[in-house]
Amino acid sequence: MNVILSFFTENLELIYIVILSIFLGIEVIGRVPSVLHTPLMSGANAIHGVVIIGAIIVMGKAQTDNYLALVLGFLAVVLGTLNVVGGFVVTDRMLEMFKAKKKKL
Amino acid sequence: MNFSILAICYLIGSVTFILGLKMLSNPVTARRGNLIAASGMLVAIVGTIFLYEDEGSRLGNYVWIFGGLVIGSVIGAVSARKVKMTAMPEMVSLFNGTGGACAALISIVEFNHMYREHSQNASLIFSDLMLPAHYLTIIAGAIIGSISFAGSIIAWAKLSGKINDFSFKGQHIINLVILALAFAAAVITYNTSLQAVNIPFFVTVGLALLYGVFFVLPIGGADMPVVISLLNSFTGVAAACGGFLYHNQVMLTGGILVGAAGTLLTILMCKAMNRSLKNVLIGSFGGSSKSAQVTGTQGAYKEISLSDAAMIMSYAHKVMIVPGYGLAVAQAQHTCHELEKVLTDKGVEVKYAIHPVAGRMPGHMNVLLAEADVSYEKLLEMEQANDEFKTTDVVLILGANDVVNPAAKNDPASPIYGMPILEVELAKNVIVNKRSMKPGYAGIENALFFQPKTSMLFGDAKKVLQDLLAEMKNL
Numbered sequence: 001m002n003v004i005l006s007f008f009t010e011n012l013e014l015i016y017i018v019i020l021s022i023f024l025g026i027e028v029i030g031r032v033p034s035v036l037h038t039p040l041m042s043g044a045n046a047i048h049g050v051v052i053i054g055a056i057i058v059m060g061k062a063q064t065d066n067y068l069a070l071v072l073g074f075l076a077v078v079l080g081t082l083n084v085v086g087g088f089v090v091t092d093r094m095l096e097m098f099k100a101k102k103k104k105l
Numbered sequence: 106m107n108f109s110i111l112a113i114c115y116l117i118g119s120v121t122f123i124l125g126l127k128m129l130s131n132p133v134t135a136r137r138g139n140l141i142a143a144s145g146m147l148v149a150i151v152g153t154i155f156l157y158e159d160e161g162s163r164l165g166n167y168v169w170i171f172g173g174l175v176i177g178s179v180i181g182a183v184s185a186r187k188v189k190m191t192a193m194p195e196m197v198s199l200f201n202g203t204g205g206a207c208a209a210l211i212s213i214v215e216f217n218h219m220y221r222e223h224s225q226n227a228s229l230i231f232s233d234l235m236l237p238a239h240y241l242t243i244i245a246g247a248i249i250g251s252i253s254f255a256g257s258i259i260a261w262a263k264l265s266g267k268i269n270d271f272s273f274k275g276q277h278i279i280n281l282v283i284l285a286l287a288f289a290a291a292v293i294t295y296n297t298s299l300q301a302v303n304i305p306f307f308v309t310v311g312l313a314l315l316y317g318v319f320f321v322l323p324i325g326g327a328d329m330p331v332v333i334s335l336l337n338s339f340t341g342v343a344a345a346c347g348g349f350l351y352h353n354q355v356m357l358t359g360g361i362l363v364g365a366a367g368t369l370l371t372i373l374m375c376k377a378m379n380r381s382l383k384n385v386l387i388g389s390f391g392g393s394s395k396s397a398q399v400t401g402t403q404g405a406y407k408e409i410s411l412s413d414a415a416m417i418m419s420y421a422h423k424v425m426i427v428p429g430y431g432l433a434v435a436q437a438q439h440t441c442h443e444l445e446k447v448l449t450d451k452g453v454e455v456k457y458a459i460h461p462v463a464g465r466m467p468g469h470m471n472v473l474l475a476e477a478d479v480s481y482e483k484l485l486e487m488e489q490a491n492d493e494f495k496t497t498d499v500v501l502i503l504g505a506n507d508v509v510n511p512a513a514k515n516d517p518a519s520p521i522y523g524m525p526i527l528e529v530e531l532a533k534n535v536i537v538n539k540r541s542m543k544p545g546y547a548g549i550e551n552a553l554f555f556q557p558k559t560s561m562l563f564g565d566a567k568k569v570l571q572d573l574l575a576e577m578k579n580l
């Protein structure tokens with residue numbers, strides 16, 4: 001019981017973020033027209049690429065003699081970057097078309 | 106000082122993610138929204154590289170970090186630029202998988218770090234080293250990330266036709282057992298002494314990977330969008346675990362936003378396809394659809410010649426095009442747009458009826474048709490289209506099947522019963538272009554094809570459209 005309580009007080013700020021973000025995520029996506037579902041999914045996909053920050057931290061903290069951590073951390077950085085860069089570029093390509101068409105209207 | 110600047114970087118990142126998602130929800134601002142989110146991400150990444158401090162010490166290994174960033178950026182940008190519009194869902198799935206793998210690797214390295222730090226005290230129990238909450242963030246990141254990675258790779262391979270559906274009886278029970286074993290292994294890891302802790306930990310990761318594979322394998326193509334969306338939100342949650350681990354606000358905001366939004370999107374898609382999330386989750390759809398009755402409503406269907414098809418369409422007042430996955434595979438969106446232009450020049454009113462789950466992802470058809478410059482207001486959503494079918498002379502169905510199957514309305518025994526469909530049978534004539542009489546993704550017969558007002562036009566969508574165009578120009 002004490003463990004749970006102290007977890008709550010120590011992480012109060014983070015817990016607030018989690019709860020508010022859940023509502024925000026639902027609110028934001030609730031008004032999306034179905035036309036934009038694929039680009040939106042792709043955009044959201046790019047945003048969870050924020051996990052790259054964790055990869056950078058892990059990589060930067062790895063001791064130089066710990067090859068397992070270095071190799072896995074490096075792999076994590078590469079994969080995370082793929083997620084971020086690939087995700088945003090794909091989304092941009094999809095949306096490029098919407099924009100070209102909008103100009104014509 | 107550095108720390109405060111980093112905090113501001115993260116604040117900027119979080120705000121741009123929210124703004125970006127919000128702007129992505131409007132066609133006019135969507136592209137800018139994406140760019141804003143991307144620039145916020147850049148700020149957060151650069152800030153982390155140069156300003157992050159852990160107990161007073163800066164990050165090292167810059168060569169490795171920048172090497173990874175450069176390699177990832179090049180591969181990511183090139184593959185995202187080169188991929189065909191029709192292969193977009195696979196690509197999204199693949200990128201989602203890399204994100205999941207990244208989250209899992211972070212957890213594995215953190216675990217290894219903890220293990221090495223105390224390896225001289227081999228008799229210590231793992232639970233002595235960290236609080237349950239701390240362990241939970243590590244192991245949850247590892248499990249969820251692994252499931253998301255393995256599942257996304259399978260989804261990618263299935264969508265690109267590299268592997269087929271695979272299911273066996275009682276598979277969903279085995280899936281649940283695998284998942285339960287993974288949780289059990291996670292608990293055992295926490296209560297094991299350091300000298301033996303590696304085994305249960307990697308068993309946990311292995312079981313999670315296995316679960317990801319078995320989770321997606323039996324699910325049929327029709328459910329793939331739901332699965333990708335679900336895995337997308339999984340990866341979001343895995344990223345958020347990293348946020349808890351490092352007390353990192355931007356990872357937390359980004360991860361949870363995507364987790365929540367992705368879950369809602371998944372539920373919306375399930376609703377559109379009248380399938381409960383539970384059924385998708387335990388992977389029962391693929392199994393049941395295969396065993397589902399191949400009902401004997403078959404009668405005679407009639408074929409129509411190209412010239413006849415061209416004729417009725419040219420002399421119609423209103424033609425409604427229903428694009429489906431067949432159009433996407435055949436890359437026929439440009440030819441389709443040409444056909445639309447030729448018909449419009451002849452004074453025919455042409456519109457497109459877009460089912461929410463036509464193609465392989467929601468909105469997939471809109472993206473494809475947008476690529477071919479089809480004007481936005483010609484695309485009708487399902488409700489509008491259903492209102493207009495009554496006044497439509499010819500409906501041209503291009504490689505769509507389940508979304509126009511009347512069984513969804515009349516046959517309570519059908520696996521797709523209750524799914525909203527395009528009510529094309531309200532129109533005067535229906536021309537169906539398909540490659541063969543084979544059933545669609547859901548694996549069921551379509552009574553529409555045997556109705557008297559329906560005629561079939563077999564062949565690859567692009568080839569057929571080109572021939573139709575030629576015929577029309579000759580008229």
